[in-house]
Amino acid sequence: MKRFVAAGDVVVLKPNIGWDRAPQYAATTNPDVVGALAKLCYEAGAKKVRILDNPVNDARRCYRQSGIADAAATAGAEMVYMDGRKYRDVRLDGKALKSWPLYGEIFEADKVINVPVAKTHGLSGLTLGMKNWMGIMGGARFRVHQRLDESLVDLVRVIRPALTVLDAVRILTANGPTGGDLSDVKRLDTVVAGTDQVAVDSFGATLFGMKGSDIGSVRLAANAGLGVMDLSKLQIKKIGV
Amino acid sequence: MTLARTRRIVQGLFLALFLFLFIQTESKGTDELGWPVRLFLDVDPLIALTTSLASRRAEGLFWPALVLAGLTALLGRIFCGWVCPLGTLNNLAGGLRTTRPNPPGAGGFRVKYYVLLGLIGMSLFGVQLAGILDPISLTIRSLSLALYPAASIAATSLFDAICRLNLPLVTPASEAVYGLLQKTVLPFRQPWSAQGVFIGLTFLGLLALNLVQRRFWCRFLCPLGALLGLLSRRSVLRRSVSEECDSCGACVGVCQADAVPAGKDRWRASECLLCSNCDDACPKNAVSFGLMKGRPRGGLDLGRRKVMASIFAGAFAVPLLRISPLARPRMSDAKLIRPPGALAETTFLQSCVRCGECMKVCITGGLQPTLLEAGLEGLWTPVLVPRIGYCEFGCTLCGQVCPTGAIRKLPLERKQQERLGHAAIDRGRCLPFAHATPCIVCEEICPTPKKAIWLEQVAVKDRNGRPIRLQQPHVDLAACIGCGACEKHCPVVGQPAIYVTSAGESREEEHQILLQPPPAAPAK
Amino acid sequence: MKRRDFLKWTALSSAGLALPCGLAALGRMAHAARGPDLVVVRGTSTPQIVRAALDALGG
Numbered sequence: 001m002k003r004f005v006a007a008g009d010v011v012v013l014k015p016n017i018g019w020d021r022a023p024q025y026a027a028t029t030n031p032d033v034v035g036a037l038a039k040l041c042y043e044a045g046a047k048k049v050r051i052l053d054n055p056v057n058d059a060r061r062c063y064r065q066s067g068i069a070d071a072a073a074t075a076g077a078e079m080v081y082m083d084g085r086k087y088r089d090v091r092l093d094g095k096a097l098k099s100w101p102l103y104g105e106i107f108e109a110d111k112v113i114n115v116p117v118a119k120t121h122g123l124s125g126l127t128l129g130m131k132n133w134m135g136i137m138g139g140a141r142f143r144v145h146q147r148l149d150e151s152l153v154d155l156v157r158v159i160r161p162a163l164t165v166l167d168a169v170r171i172l173t174a175n176g177p178t179g180g181d182l183s184d185v186k187r188l189d190t191v192v193a194g195t196d197q198v199a200v201d202s203f204g205a206t207l208f209g210m211k212g213s214d215i216g217s218v219r220l221a222a223n224a225g226l227g228v229m230d231l232s233k234l235q236i237k238k239i240g241v
Numbered sequence: 242m243t244l245a246r247t248r249r250i251v252q253g254l255f256l257a258l259f260l261f262l263f264i265q266t267e268s269k270g271t272d273e274l275g276w277p278v279r280l281f282l283d284v285d286p287l288i289a290l291t292t293s294l295a296s297r298r299a300e301g302l303f304w305p306a307l308v309l310a311g312l313t314a315l316l317g318r319i320f321c322g323w324v325c326p327l328g329t330l331n332n333l334a335g336g337l338r339t340t341r342p343n344p345p346g347a348g349g350f351r352v353k354y355y356v357l358l359g360l361i362g363m364s365l366f367g368v369q370l371a372g373i374l375d376p377i378s379l380t381i382r383s384l385s386l387a388l389y390p391a392a393s394i395a396a397t398s399l400f401d402a403i404c405r406l407n408l409p410l411v412t413p414a415s416e417a418v419y420g421l422l423q424k425t426v427l428p429f430r431q432p433w434s435a436q437g438v439f440i441g442l443t444f445l446g447l448l449a450l451n452l453v454q455r456r457f458w459c460r461f462l463c464p465l466g467a468l469l470g471l472l473s474r475r476s477v478l479r480r481s482v483s484e485e486c487d488s489c490g491a492c493v494g495v496c497q498a499d500a501v502p503a504g505k506d507r508w509r510a511s512e513c514l515l516c517s518n519c520d521d522a523c524p525k526n527a528v529s530f531g532l533m534k535g536r537p538r539g540g541l542d543l544g545r546r547k548v549m550a551s552i553f554a555g556a557f558a559v560p561l562l563r564i565s566p567l568a569r570p571r572m573s574d575a576k577l578i579r580p581p582g583a584l585a586e587t588t589f590l591q592s593c594v595r596c597g598e599c600m601k602v603c604i605t606g607g608l609q610p611t612l613l614e615a616g617l618e619g620l621w622t623p624v625l626v627p628r629i630g631y632c633e634f635g636c637t638l639c640g641q642v643c644p645t646g647a648i649r650k651l652p653l654e655r656k657q658q659e660r661l662g663h664a665a666i667d668r669g670r671c672l673p674f675a676h677a678t679p680c681i682v683c684e685e686i687c688p689t690p691k692k693a694i695w696l697e698q699v700a701v702k703d704r705n706g707r708p709i710r711l712q713q714p715h716v717d718l719a720a721c722i723g724c725g726a727c728e729k730h731c732p733v734v735g736q737p738a739i740y741v742t743s744a745g746e747s748r749e750e751e752h753q754i755l756l757q758p759p760p761a762a763p764a765k
Numbered sequence: 766m767k768r769r770d771f772l773k774w775t776a777l778s779s780a781g782l783a784l785p786c787g788l789a790a791l792g793r794m795a796h797a798a799r800g801p802d803l804v805v806v807r808g809t810s811t812p813q814i815v816r817a818a819l820d821a822l823g824g
Contacts, residue, residue, distance in 0.1 A: 001819050001824065002824050003822065003823040003824055004819075004822075030811060032811035032812055032815075033811055033815055035812070036811065036812040036815035036816060037815060039812075040815070040816065040819055163822075165815065165818065169811055169814075188807070189807055189808060189809055189811075189814070190805060190806065190807045190814070191805075191806055191811075191814050191815055191818050192803060192804070192805050192818075193803070193804045193806075193818040193819065193821075193822055194801075194802055194803040194804065194822070195802075195822075196802060196803070199802055199803050200803065203803055203805065228802070234802040234803055235800070235801045235802050235803075236801060236802065236803045236804075236805060237800070237801035237803070237804050237805070237821050238804075238805045238806075238807075239804065239805070239806045239807070239817055239818075239821055240806075240807050240808060241806060241807070241808030241810065241813050241814050241817045
């Protein structure tokens with residue numbers, strides 16, 4: 001972690017805590033993944049680790065039921081409820097979004113680590129790393145679905161995490177992104193980590209038997225030069241523990 | 242320390258407990274609250290009596306109320322004088338009146354007994370409106386739906402303004418105070434209330450009546466006070482006056498009620514709140530409070546005709562209320578979406594005491610007080626307004642805080658299958674249907690494990706004839722529970738393109754749409 | 766060249782070197798030395814696979 005977090009850094013972890021679901025439903029990022037990352041950040045000398053999301057369901061319930069509040073408490077990290085005053089209009093000058101209120105802490109923190117969970121989604125096919133940035137959007141964010149892939153690429157252009165850790169300990173293979181049925185959950189006991197968010201998402205697609213190019217946002221982001229979609233051009237290290 | 246001083250401290254403590262329990266009536270992320278937040282409602286014998294009369298249900302719910310009834314029979318109206326939060330608030334507001342007290346009215350104190358009898362008359366015939374005037378219910382409702390939301394928005398606006406000014410020293414200090422308030426007394430999110438002005442002004446008006454006469458409400462209007470007054474007539478803890486008394490009348494002015502303590506024997510035990518002000522005021526020290534034998538002499542004398550008239554007035558109100566077309570079968574207002582676990586409408590109205598606990602605890606703030614949507618009989622009962630807040634899938638808190646079981650406390654698995662109604666799509670407004678524009682938000686946020694909203698892949702054309710592939714949503718009535726999450730988040734502003742109506746709600750056999758509606762899960 | 770001009774010139778040119786393109790190139794060079802672009806770790810202990818992933822990315 002020392003490569004990504006320097007002593008004294010304020011680190012923001014952005015898991016997917018969008019839904020009021022227990023960890024076994026794989027609708028939210030696995031709390032053990034979040035907890036382990038928080039711990040590693042502190043080991044690397046981080047001053048503060050802050051964990052936040054703008055959930056769709058009630059934030060209190062999402063934080064508790066996802067198990068992430070407990071994991072954060074164990075690791076000594078702070079759960080942050082979004083404060084309406086801290087959104088600020090960020091100029092995106094993108095294809096779909098000209099500007100949008102985004103959560104200020106993402107830009108003020110020394111380091112940001114994206115910790116999405118891998119699951120299906122009705123519109124984007126899958127929700128992985130890039131889609132996770134919807135969780136820092138304020139405003140009428142459900143309008144974004146009209147041009148979702150382009151909007152995500154517009155966000156990725158300005159949000160540059162130090163690291164992306166895709167949680168595939170359990171993946172949700174149907175009825176996403178909310179889930180709620182254990183028979184839709186598949187256990188893979190895997191995490192995918194990298195600095196290139198497009199590459200992480202492209203690999204994430206393979207966990208569902210898809211290709212990166214099947215996911216609109218991955219394809220567009222790669223075309224825009226924001227990362228690499230073609231897995232054959234990447235050096236991928238697979239480890240069994 | 243004088244008895245009156247002790248009483249004031251006890252009153253303060255009970256008011257603090259009441260407010261503490263009120264603040265705790267809020268989710269902390271689990272499905273338990275951890276405190277007996279409805280304690281004051283549970284011990285309220287007026288609620289217990291009228292609810293069981295009106296709904297013909299007892300279900301062993303009301304034994305805490307019997308405790309208070311028993312205590313009152315033994316010890317008199319200590320609840321009114323020492324415990325009741327509205328009584329204490331009246332005392333505080335009474336401090337605003339600086340002029341000398343009015344002389345006790347001739348028979349004004351009897352009005353509250355007629356009010357009580359009228360409410361009982363109504364409940365005998367199946368209409369429960371006692372909660373409108375019950376002091377506990379009234380206070381919690383006024384706090385929940387008016388004063389607390391108003392205080393919250395005032396605090397937020399003030400601290401936001403100081404924050405924007407960005408003054409040295411001042412702003413950091415105010416932010417620290419704001420943070421502390423948010424952690425302790427302020428709500429997690431701003432509550433909104435459809436009836437805030439109406440309910441709030443009514444409450445402030447009642448407090449303002451202290452300017453006319455101190456404890457105006459308690460003396461003349463409170464039906465719970467009347468019920469406790471009736472129960473207290475043979476209490477053993479009483480006031481007694483020794484031979485020292487020379488009828489100087491010093492006690493008359495300080496009496497918090499209309500017990501008219503002037504004469505040695507001619508005072509009204511049913512009106513005495515045991516506040517012990519008369520004890521303090523007596524220059525001869527002739528007054529004492531203690532256990533007494535026998536029966537106090539001053540009677541209540543309500544008048545047989547007036548008693549009968551009150552009961553009949555209540556009873557006659559019933560048919561008037563019941564000719565509302567809403568009371569007809571299959572005539573429920575489409576937007577009258579009741580909380581999960583609500584009893585069938587008739588019994589629901591007979592049980593709901595409009596205390597506002599469910600609306601206070603509602604995690605999304607979607608439960609709102611009705612005005613006339615449920616008829617006058619249903620005034621201030623809870624209705625889910627999904628555009629304000631949907632019913633959170635994993636939450637059963639409204640059923641837990643309901644003091645009368647008007648909203649049943651369902652186990653979570655059962656609640657998650659309880660249909661509040663069904664969603665319907667307005668194809669004239671829905672983006673994929675009407676405007677060839679992709680949108681799947683309703684499907685995305687649908688919380689049922691097997692999504693009740695499903696998407697159909699279709700090819701449509703825009704105005705230039707260009708083909709567009711997109712997905713159009715459909716509602717599966719067998720899976721939809723009418724939680725309203727889709728309506729809440731539909732990006733079509735104002736009138737949403739998907740909305741819930743009460744049609745299909747589990748609680749009413751008559752309101753089903755499907756020939757074979759999905760059965761509720763068997764209780765595990 | 767006067768001493769003041771010399772100082773100005775060096776300050777400006779070093780600022781120029783530090784512009785984004787220069788930095789990106791340096792970043793790429795450093796990156797190449799660091800190892801894999803992506804790490805995929807599988808194992809039953811979640812904390813351990815997270816730690817292993819971070820170790821493999823260069824600690």
